[in-house]
Amino acid sequence: MLFWTIVKVGVKSLWANKLRSFLAMLGIIIGVASVIAMLAIGAGSRKEMMTMITSRGSNMLTISPEQVSQSGVTGGTRQNLTVADAQAMLGVEGVQRVAPVVSGNMQIKFRGKNQPTPVAGCTSTYLPIRSFEIESGRCFSDADEESRTRVAVLGPATVEKLFGVDDPLNQIIKIKGLNFRVIGVTKAKGDQGWFNPDNQAFIPYTTAMDQLFGTTYLREINIQATTAEELKPVQERLTALLRRRHKLLDGMEDDFRIRNQADFIAMANQMNQTFTLLLGSIASISLLVGGIGIMNIMLVTVTERTREIGIRKAIGATEKSIMHQFLAETLIISGAGGLIGSLAGIGLALVLPTFTPFKTDLQWTSVLMALIFSGGVGIFFGWYPARRAAQLVPVEALRYE
């Protein structure tokens, strides 16, 4: 029989059992929609993680002192990174920017208002390394760093808490009882859940070391490499440099730790892969269950239509044409279910972020995959019922009441 005739006959007999056909379809709709939505959530969270990591700065290495560990028990952090270490790093090949950092949480006060804020004592290079930009005012200069000026650049969230809508520039705030003049405000980056980069204060590291924290050691050194490819070689060069400067002998462990941004990305990627795999396989199970639902319905249909099959065979239908007819019906169910499910999945992927904390990133490849897979489910689970129909003995099928 002609292809379109088969399709027409299939649609007709499915239409004759509208509710049943729809329920069989529903399994596939839910399966396909959830595969698409789940993979979109997986991809969305991956994308969010990536922007989170890269918004902390690009091509960045973080050097911090290794923790003190005595007979396996981890104690406090060593004090061994110096400003001189940081200055020495400037000469290393592949290093674009160096920022020495001391930091801690401090109360910042302005006219009776209080705001607990992470304070970073750093150089002006810290801002470009960490992808901060100045929204208004300016950053502190080398001269400010040299003369230990009490000036501060504030994050927009801190400004809002302390000043509301007023202009903070040139106002005097108090950090740990000392007066600082606000000289600049950074551009908003957006809250990132566990850490808000917009609630921060930046002051010259010299001022911070001398007057706020009272230390001669650095908390960490941030390095920006010229390119992403340079990250690994730069990391090796810096390790060699620091080992030399810290006079470590061969066989002694590093007393510092260099963390590479690529490591974070790899870790995040791996976590995300596991997450996506988990979501995807749960969704696939529902698609599989949908397929079993179709098979069940088709087996009932074949039994119900035994007589019809007998008539068709009596007037000349071959096994192949009966088989095609029933396969066409399952394919129509699963195909239509796949299409509706894709639309529902795409809709879910687009709508979910407005109702839930999930971020989604619709993967067109997953839509295509789900469609092909649902077709495959149709053929796989339609095969057996169709075969049963095709192999009915005409004499017995005709006798069936």
Place this chain on the structure above:
Amino acid sequence: MNDVIDARNLIKRYQVGEDAVRALDGVNLRVAEGELAAITGPSGSGKSTLMHVIGCLDVPDEGEYYLAGENVAKLSSDRLANIRNRRIGFVFQTFNLLPRMTSLENVELPLMYAGLRHGVRERAVVALERVGLQNRMFHAPNQLSGGQRQRVAIARALVTDPALILADEPTGNLDTHIGEEIMQLLLELHAGGRTILIVTHEPDIAARCRRQIHIRDGRIVEPAGGG
């Protein structure tokens, strides 16, 4: 004249419990082109089995069966389907129309299975006109009377221009008056040269046929003077 049916020593066994029953016990039967014959016999005589074998719905265990010159006793199920499609037109007691299709679509169906692409509709229309249903072509079976349904079934049997029309109790589900109309139609087709075999247990239907084939205990008992 050529034989439409030439069956030689057909044997068909069934296993009933521990006993092997011979539903067909060496049937020899020849039906010539253009004949109108009735097959009669009590229930359990092997009448239905013979009809199934003749209709290529079933195959004999032993024996040879030539349908329009072609040996069909040992064919595969798909080859048998093709034979049924091209050579045989069935008329059933319960009409056996497909319920969700119009008269026209029901009549078109054998041509579809024959793989015809052109002239399907035209041939179906001609067949329906032949049985006097030109005004009922787009009706579904449940919108038709019993007699009309049987006419659609006869049109479906005619449409492929088969060598043999096999009617299994064609008037069994109809009242006498309507049954007579159907019988009249079959007689007309016979007059037009069709080879028709009617399976029936009604003596007056059988009496209308020139030849009567009686079957009992799996064997043919033909009254003298027949065929």
